[in-house]
Amino acid sequence: MSTERRDPIARRARRVLIALLVAVTALIGALGAGVTFSDANWSPRLGLDLEGGTQFVLRPVTEGGQGVSSEQLEQARDIIVQRIDSQGTSGAEVTTQGNENIVVAMAGRPSAEQEDAIRASSQMQFRPVLATFVGSPQPEPTATESGASEGGEPESSGEGSSESPSASPGSSSPTSASRDRARVAPAEQSSPPQSEGSEGSEPAESASSSATPTEGEEGAGDSATSSAPQGGQAGADPFGWEPSGEPTSPTDPNNISKETYEKFVDLDCSAQSSQVPETNPDEAITACSEDGSLKYLLGPQVVAGSSITDAAAGYQTTPQGQITNTPEISLSFDSEATKTYSEVSSDLVALPNLGQTPANPPSSYNALATVLDGTVLVAPGFREAIPNGTASITGSFTIEEARALAQSLKFGALPLSFEVQSKADISPTLGSEQLRFGIIAGIVGLLLVVGYSIFQYRALALVTIGSMTVAFGLTYLAIALLSWGYNYRLDMAGVTGLIIAIGVTADSFIVYFERVRDELREGRNLRAAVEAGWERAKRTILVADGVNFIAAAVLYVLASSGVRGFAFTLGLTTLIDLAVFWFFTHPLLTLLARRKFFASGSPWSGFEVETLQQAGVRYRGRAQFDLPSERKPRAGVTSDGGAVL
Amino acid sequence: MSRIATFGNDLYTGRRSIDFVGRAKTWYAISAVILVVALLGFVVRGMNLGLEFTGGSEFRVATAGAPSDYTTRATDAVRETAGAGASANVSVIGGSTVRVQTEELTSDEVRAVTEDLAGQFDVQPAEVSASLIGPSWGESVSQQALRALVVFLALTAVLLALYFRAWKMALAALIALAHDMLITVGIYTWSGFEISPATVIGFLTVLGYSLYDTVVVFDKVRENTADAFETRRQTFAEAANLAVNQTLVRSINTTVIAVLPIIAVLVIGFARLGPGTLVDLSLALFVGMTVGAFSSVFIATPLLAQLRSRDRAVVELDEEAARYHERHPAQQSAPATVGAGTGSHAATGSERQSTPTRPREEAPADPDAPQTVTGRTVHKYAQAGPRNQPRRTPRSKR
Secondary structure (H helix, E strand, C coil), rough: HHHHCCHHHHHHHHHHHHHHHHHHHHHHHHHHHHHHHHCCCCCCCCHHHHHHHEEEEEEEEEEECCCCHHHHHHHHHHHHHHHHHCCCCCCEEEECCCEEEEEEEECCCHHHHHHHHHHHCCCEEEEEEEEECCCCEEEECCCHHHHHHCCCCCCCCCCHHHHHEEEEECCCCCCHHHHHHHCCCCCCCCCCCCCCCCCCCCCHHHHHHHCCHHHHCCHHHHHHHHCCCHHHHCCCCCCCCCCCHHHHCCCCCHHCCHHHHHHHHHCCCCCCCCCCCCCCCCCCEEEEEECCCEEEECCCCEEEEEEEEEEEEEEEEECCCCEEEEEEEEEEEHHHHHHHHHHHHHHHHHCCCCCCCCEEECCCCCCCCEEEEEEEEEEEEEECCCCCEEEECCCCCHHHHHHHHHHHHHHHCCEEEEEEEEEEEEEEHHHHHHHHHHHHHHHHHHHHHHHHHHHHHHHHHHHHHHHHHHHHHHHEEEEEHHHHHCCEEEEEEHHHHHHHHHHHEECCCCCCCHHHHHHHHHCCCCCHHHHHHHHHHHHHHHHHHHHHHHHHHHHHHCCHHHHHHHHHHHHHHHHHHHCCCCCCHHHHHHCCCCHHHHHHHHHHCCCCCHHHCCCCEEEEECCCCCHHCCCCCCCCCCCCCHHCC | HHHHHHHHHHHHHCCCCCCCCCCHHHHHHHHHHHHHHHHHHHHCCCCCHHHHHHCCCEEEEEEECCCHHHHHHHHHHHHHCHHHCCEEEEEECCHHHHHHHHEECCCCHHHHHHHHHHHHHCHHHEEEEEECCCCCHHHHHHHHHHHHHHHHHHHHHHHHHHCCCCHHHHHHHHHHHHHHHHHHHHHHHHHHEEEEEEHHHHHHHHHHHHHHHHHHHHHHHHHHHHHHHCCCCCCHHHHHHHHHHHHHHHHHHHHHHHHHHHHHHHHHHHHHHHHHHHHHHHHHHHHHEEEEEEEHHHHHHHHHHHHHHHHHHHHHHHHHHHHHHHHHHCCCCCCCCCHHHHHHHHCCCCCCCCCCCCHHHHHHHHHHCCCCCCCCCCCHHHHHHHHHCCCCCCCCCC
């Protein structure tokens, strides 16, 4: 023992082993902490094919049957996420795949309605607002004062009035007079004439600020919600409604049928629904704001979203070219829509603004909602007619919100339909059966490998088994941690990869042991042979694992999504194999080589020096050997040479 | 155990040697037969592309035990929804799971068939797995698989060229790779299994493994032939053959260990699971790894020796080595020269292995050569004595 203490190699080996132990303990600790304090789990999360569930692959296509850009794909993904959220499906995962597909994975099996709602086509439309109301039923809709006393009142929030969302001709507009007016002093700008429907006597900006909450930004959003009770005094149905005649224009409240109105009254934006969003451009529809705080009754479509040519967010610039810190969204339309938009805006601008309280009885208002997939993105009022097809929306949103909104306007503009590329409902029974037999196969495979290494390497197999155990533990930990931190899910392909990896891991031991044996054959003692063998095996293993890892990475990139898990676990285990080999197998063997049992070359040690050296070959280098003459082979001795074939 | 170790010793030192290079024609013939059988698979059975590529619907019903009239029941369930003309491909996999494959159905039809199947087999609808693959999805999966194959092969070729920096080595490795691929795909076709994305990734993995196997052997070949070029005592073919022999134990061990878990998966998978990711992948890997190990030993190296046998440097080396052997006829420690005379040698090599010294030893050309008591010639090193010590190269270069 005392000699070992003075042996620097052994000391280093022992230190490495201890470090590994510490690292593994730390990993276990991390996972344990995750389990205790967070939502981690001791067992890895399983993929759909093992756990059961449903997976759709949807491909969004535009009207012409074409694929979509990556931004549009993201937009489409958001739409799907929203739809699923509104259904209250928990634990669903929506991811994009490649540049054209959206993968929806959920536990359980959706009903036919849910499924239809998820893959209904989406369309952006501009529709006039005919009525608004608080998004969800108020439990106590009596407190008329409370709302006003909260800080959400338009006059109390300075920016609420000055930064109300209102569409005005954009900066590229050639009509300078009105543009200047709109840009220089939006807050002071005289409002369009107010009239009957509007309860507030505030100027237009503040009136339209009640439309602001549609974007869901904080300040004005609060004001809308808090002031909601004011308008909601009459409960869920403050205004009975019966159309008084045939509608004459999209802004005519007569577009609203009795049924639609009842639907509007019943609509609860906070409740989950699996309704397919209404998109019929000729009929009035109901819709919710993004945050669900407001519900809308919207007239027929006046402009289709597909006529948006561009939308961008930026800071408003004064005519002098100075950049203010007011975020704005500029929107441009194609030539055909320009005309319509101009007409609509001149019609709307003459109408009363939406009341500051959300309870607006069905009427015609100066507000044009942009509705995407049953959700109102924004519903600004007009300050003036917009003749040139370039509108600018300002409001109390931050630049980030403005950018997000511009993105939605730009990429949600095209009508999208979703093609079902593939769909799989996997029964949990079948999935768990697959997993069970996969695990059984893995264990049997492991035993076979262990058996073979005992046969080949006798006591050395202990090193193999030990290393395999450590590798297994590390892999398990890594997968559990990845499940927790990166939402990784172990699927059948991944399990297969793990089983295949048993062989890869064992291979590195074989390379090492064979190298050590080669060194023994050259007449070294075990200690020296282990060191020399390590030096040589190291390079081989690095190359081998490097090749494997690169192959796994390439496969991961190239493989179709269903079998990606295979490449992933293959790559992961390759890395772990390297770590185990470096930090466990080698130090362990170094220490064992100092044990008498191994060093003396016991026939059961796997390094039976006697046998290995009995060839008596003395290695001269360059694959040249000294063979004792009496041991020279007899011509034609074929003993077991043929057996290998 | 000791016999294996001794065997390993002997292979390592070249005392016992299997003539891989010399008997190239035999190996080629064997692999040609396998190749023909594999290729026949394409003709006879055709590529059986799975649902993921062609599009369609598949249902799997987890029953407690498949009833004997499962085909009728399943077909009825399908026809109820899809019309009387609809065809269904029904089979039982893994003993208790009924698999039904149909034409592509719509999402609603899939739902209806799922319920009908559940009714027919008296299970909960949740026990029925259903998958639906649209035609365009299948197309994109096929394209992806094809692209993966092309990219992987291109990468492999580049890697080979970079690694070996000798086009003949790269070519030999590439031929071995193509050989593995064709046999793997052919045998897979014979198995009647559908080719699924899992199979494709299996094939690609096989490419990687097979390439790696070849690289290990070629590495040693390069090392040994570099020695031969310096010492001028071995022909190129002898040096290459020694390399294969020296890596043989490793090749066998590696392959056995890699294949063992796969065999376990295959046996259990065949018995209990039926076609699926696990079995498809394992089958492709099993065939591919076995063939890959075979080809790196029996095809790649002999091919390399033949490709290089007409190189001027190799011809010169072979001549010098032959002269050396003539000067020291009884001292040969490596198998007889092969080089250009591959064919004739293969013809004479009727024994399973060509032990060192065979051809010339038999010739009584040099009766004066030093002999042991038993009448065998004294080894050249023993004969030449210490004066013959070669230079020792530094450790790092060995």
